[in-house]
Amino acid sequence: MTVKLDDSDRKEVLRYLGYRGSEITDVVEEKLEAAFNICNKIINVRQVWKLYSIRESKEGITLEEADCVLYGESLKKLLKGLNEAILFCVTIGIDFDREVEKQMIKDPTLGVCLNACGIAAIEKACDNLQLEVEKELGKKTTTRFSPGYGDLPLESQRDFIRLLNTEKIAGVRLNENNLMNPLKSVTAIAGLMEE
Amino acid sequence: MDFFDKILILDGAMGTELVKRKAPMGHIPEELNITHPDLIKEIHESYLKVGSNIIYSNTFSANAYKCKTSKYSVEEIVTAGVKNAxxxxxxxxxxxxxxxxxxxxxxxxxxxxKFDSAYDMYKEMIIAGKNAGADLLVFETQTDLLEVKAGVLAAKENSDLPILVTMTFEPNGRTFNGTLVEAMAITLSALKVDAIGVNCSLGPKELLPFVKRMREVSDLPLIVKPNAGLPDPKTGGYDMTADEFAKEMVPFMEMGVSMVGGCCGTDPEFIKALAKEAKDYKPSRPEKNNKSYLSSGRAFVDVTRVHVVGERINPTGKKVFKEALLNHDIDYVKNQAMEQAEANAEILDVNVGLPKIDEQSLMVEVVKELQTVVDLPLQIDSSDANVIEKALRIYNGKALVNSVNGEPEVLDKILPIAAKYGAAVIGLTMDKDGIPSEAKKRVEIAGRIVDRCHYYGIETKDIYIDCLTLTASVQQKEVKETLDAIREVKARYGVHTVLGVSNISFGLPRREFINTTFLTLAMQAGLDLPIINPNNAAMMGAVNAYHVLANIDKSATIYVERYADTVAVKEETKSSEASIKDLIKKGLGDLTARKVKELLETKDALDVVNEDLIPALDEVGALFEKGTIFLPQLLSSAQAAESGFAVIKEHMAKNNKETISKGKIVLATVKGDVHDIGKNIVKTILENYGFTVIDLGKDVPIERVVEAAREHKVKLVGLSALMTTTVSSMEQTIKALRDAGLDCKVMVGGAVLTEEFAMQIGADFYSKDAKQSADIAKMVLGD
Structure with missing residues (x-):
């Protein structure tokens, strides 16, 4: 599966750049266009997802098949009354990180535009994955929720990475501070709702 | 062990078999070595029964990082794993x-x-495995060639066991991390491992082209351990049968691979079928490959024509470059590298030697950092054996060492290092008596170098002789000697040649005429690697033209691609009527630069800075603050101003004036944090306000910040952190700066910080964006 940014994503990209409606100079227009093109050329989307039965417990949400608890009240609230959820991981790949690194030195304007495109792309890829899952399972998904959101501890990132075997399937690894590499990667849980 | 003797059968999947037996999965399946040894032995035996000659111990994840939460030590798990097997x-x-x-x-x-930590973790496993009786070492499912290199060095320095390496490639012929098939094969051949190959990710059919590409560039025995086809995206299972798998493995055996087995989704049935097919085949020992290869982790050069070595990363005679090194401006060096790569250099020379500088640590850092922005192989340029060794150790790929000469002490010091790390070597045809004027003597010295290289196991193809350029204005009749020597060393020893070209024209006007002509003569004489400035169009033109005329660039394809639609001289476009302020607001860098040039004809440089450039930046900053313009506009204006400042700097250097700096600021993304985009934005803005930024990069150890603040006597340190988790290392860094008694202010910024939070962790200033950091800098350091 691949993701392409198009005109419909422009608004989102501008939002990440803090745009508040002023006139955009020709130079910045050019950079934005270049950033879209580079982004579409170099992203390499990899993804993995798994379905789990879930149960609310005192400390949080238990993933039955994995015998693993994701802690916190916020996740309980999101998944209230649901019996199933998917865990997933999506990345747009390491080449994107390299390109941002390069551009931040060569042309920081292009660099920040590209970085914003990367955020839009990874979000779009997550949306697509959820749509795919919905189609396949015939159920709607809730909003996605990631480690570090609300009171779901960032440490739970370790569980996501391990359970989804992301290193092997998507090339996503964690550093000792639970930050992902490639940088533009998302792990999340989303509940499944009966239609 | 001769891996060309007969095809050795490896085993199949371990994980798949554990799942089949519903084995309890704790933190890591390797704990089963201790808790359920019989289960593990049963799986091993199921492969041995069907003909596996080599089985892999159940120790895939048994390293210190992945075992962190286990109640067993690495040594216990590895020992049990190897003993079971x-x-x-x-x-x-x-x-x-x-x-x-x-x-x-x-x-x-x-x-x-850190490279050394990876080394230590593999070392721990290797020592335990060796002591438990392992017969071989295998690194598999690897994705980062540099990590593999750490492992291979750990293996070589701590055991004598044969080393096998297989990496995991995506359909595009790269690993997730970007390692290219050929780069892996070249680098590991240079490191003299015992066999290389592929495992996991894809089925046999998909992996075949990659293994063929490995054979193209490497003489090593090959290993193939594919998955049982491609996984079903829905179930994650594999649907290939054992017989289908074995049939698809036949092409590998026909091409002569040495070891075959299976990865995910393969079981004893697969191995049984495979062993049956393998009976009819034998590995084939490839013919000696006489090409010299140089590689990074992501690209390679096979030296078959003229390849340009970019000479720009070298402080000798370059004021700005020296200053960049002294200020630890690694981005400047990276920029030089990117520019040369864009100008079609194929190898980059890297020299960071300067008096009063820690060449070793700087070389290591530059080599590491360059590899994040360019794919080109590097040429490590130093006269210090320790610097060379440290750089070769952490270099991801097969490098070229610049250089040795005919002096026995130099040869005996540097060649063993080059040999150990599998680097190619440049040998200068000179000795303690200097550069002989006659070709004959230089050829003799080359002979001594070649002999010594052979003695240390460096092959002829990896020897690059530099016959040395003399200056035509001083030693005109010796120009021919250099050219004769190139011809002769190639003919006599079969080595490659390298030559720094531009020295030829010292002291003469219009040096380009002399340089390009000499380069052309040298290429005709057999020069393989000219070391030149690739940004020089005439020199690059000579190389490209030579390839056409020597019938190397067939149908002039590359030449036409590069030069069709280009014009010889760019016409100066007319200068704009707009003010500097407008030009900067619009982000028009070229026009700003031209305008500054014009102004300098009538105005003092400092006045241009203070009356034109800085007020323009101030205005843009104010607009940004009000929200009238957004970040990319702020940055494009800063970049436009930067083009203006560059003209000023050049102008001042020409007139021998000190460059203007409003003071130095240390910037760092704190330890543990790898998100540095915000810090980089701040850097761009600060530099354009005339501050000198000492950029320490990301994930910067606390001591490093303190050291830099002390060394550069800065009055302001800027720290950034993106994550809540790393704010604590920000706090510790501030504390360390205070404890060191340094008289400097600290400003902090980052997504999770607030004014209140910043004060709480002991910062002097909270900077909400790049503009504000410039305001703070002005306040602390003065306008």
Whole structure:
């Protein structure tokens, strides 16, 4: 599966750049266009997802098949009354990180535009994955929720990475501070709702 | 062990078999070595029964990083794993390979894992495995060639066991991390491992082209351990049958690979079918490959025509470059590298030697950092053996060492290092008596170098002789000697040649005429690697033209691609009527630069800065603050101003004036944090306000910040952190600066910080964006 940014994503990209409606100079227009093109050329989307039965417990949400608890009240609230959820991981790949690194030195304007495109792309890829899952399972998904959101501890990132075997399937690894590499990667849980 | 003797059958999947047996999965499946040894032995035996000659111990994840939460130590898990395997393997006369997967953490500079830590973690496994009786070492499912290199060095320096390496490639012929098939094969051949190959990710059919590409560039025995086809995206299962798998493995055996087995989704049935097919085949020993290869982790050069070595990363005679090194401006060096890569250099010379500088640590840092922005192989240029060794150790690829000469002491010091790390070597045809004027003497020295290289195991193809350029204005009749020597060393020794070209024209006007002509003569004489400035269009033109005229660039394809639609001289476009302020607001860098040039004809440089450039930046900053313009506009204006400042700097350097700096600021993204985009934005803005930024990069150890603040006597330190988790290391860094008694202010910024939070952790200033950081700098350091 691949993701392409198009005109419909422009608004989102501008939002990440803090745009508040002023006139955009020709130079910045050019950079934005270049950033879209580079982004579409170099992203390499990899993804993995798994379905789990879930149960609310005192400390949080238990993933039955994995015998693993994701802690916190916020996740309980999101998944209230649901019996199933998917865990997933999506990345747009390491080449994107390299390109941002390069551009931040060569042309920081292009660099920040590209970085914003990367955020839009990874979000779009997550949306697509959820749509795919919905189609396949015939159920709607809730909003996605990631480690570090609300009171779901960032440490739970370790569980996501391990359970989804992301290193092997998507090339996503964690550093000792639970930050992902490639940088533009998302792990999340989303509940499944009966239609 | 001769891996060309007969095809050795490896085993199939371990994980798949554990799942089949519903084995309890704790933190890591390797704990089963201790808790359920019989289960593990049963799986090993199921492969031995069907003909595996080598089985892999159940130790894939048994490294310190992945075992962190286990109640067993690495040594316990590895020892148990190898012993289980040995116990059953010995009954079948089979061998046991200590299996090592990836560490799981990310190596610098993209991650925080130090090369030496990766080395130590593999070392721990290797020593335990060796002591438990492992017969071989295997690194598998690897994705980062540099991590593999750490492992291979750990293996070589701590055992004598044969080393096998297989990496995991995506359909595009790269690993997730970007390692290219050929780069892996070239680098590991240079490191003299015992066999290389592929495992996991894809089925046999998909992996075949990659293994063929490995054979193209490497003489090593090959290993193939594919998955049972491609996984079903829905179930994650594999649907290939054992017989189908074995049939698809036949092309590998026909091409002569040495070891075959299976990865995910393969079971004893697969191995049984495979062993049956393998009976009819034998590995083939490839013919000696006489090409010299140089590689990074992502690209390679096979030296078959003229390849340009970019000479720009070298402080000699370059004021700005020297200053950049002294200020630790690694981005400047990276920019030089990117520019040369864009100008079609194919190899980059890297020299960072300067008096009063720690060449060793700087070289290591530059080599590491350059590899994040360019794919080109590097040429490590230093006269210090320790610098060379440190750089070669952490270099991801097969490098070229610049250089040795005919002096025995130099040869005996540097050649063993080059040989150990599998680097190619440049040999200068000179000795303690200097450069001989006659070609004959230079050829003799080359002969001594070649002999010594052979003695240390460096092959002829990896020797690059530099016959040395003399200056035509001083030693005109010796120009011919250099050219004769090139011809002769190639004919006599079969080596490659390299030559720094531009020295030829010192002291003469219009040096380009002399340089291009000499370069052309040298190429005709057999020069392989000219060391030149690739940004010089005439020199690059000579190389490209030579390739056409020597019938190397067939149908002039590359020449036409590069030069069709280009014009010889760019016409100066007319200068704009707009003011500097407008030009900067619009982000028009070229026009700003031209305008500044015009102004300098009538105005003092400092006045241009204070009356034109800075007020323009101030205005843009104010607009940004009000929200009238957004970040890309602020940055494009800063970049436009930067073009203006560059003209000023050049002008002042020409007139021998000190460059203007409003003071130095240390910037760092704190320890543990790898998100540095915000810090980089701040850097761009600060520099354009005339401050000198000492950029320490990301994930910066606390001591490093303190050291830099002390060394550069800065009055202001800027720290950034993106994550809540790393704000604590920000706090510790501030505390360390205070404890060191340094008289400097600290400003902090980052997504999770607030004014209140910033004060709480002891900062002097909270900077909400790049503009504000410039305001703070002005306040602390003065306008």
């Amino acid at each position: 040995k116990e059953v393997a010995s009954k079948y006369g089979a061998l046991v390979a200590l299996d090592m997967g990836t560490i799981g953490d990310i190596l610098e500079p993209f991650g925080n894992l």
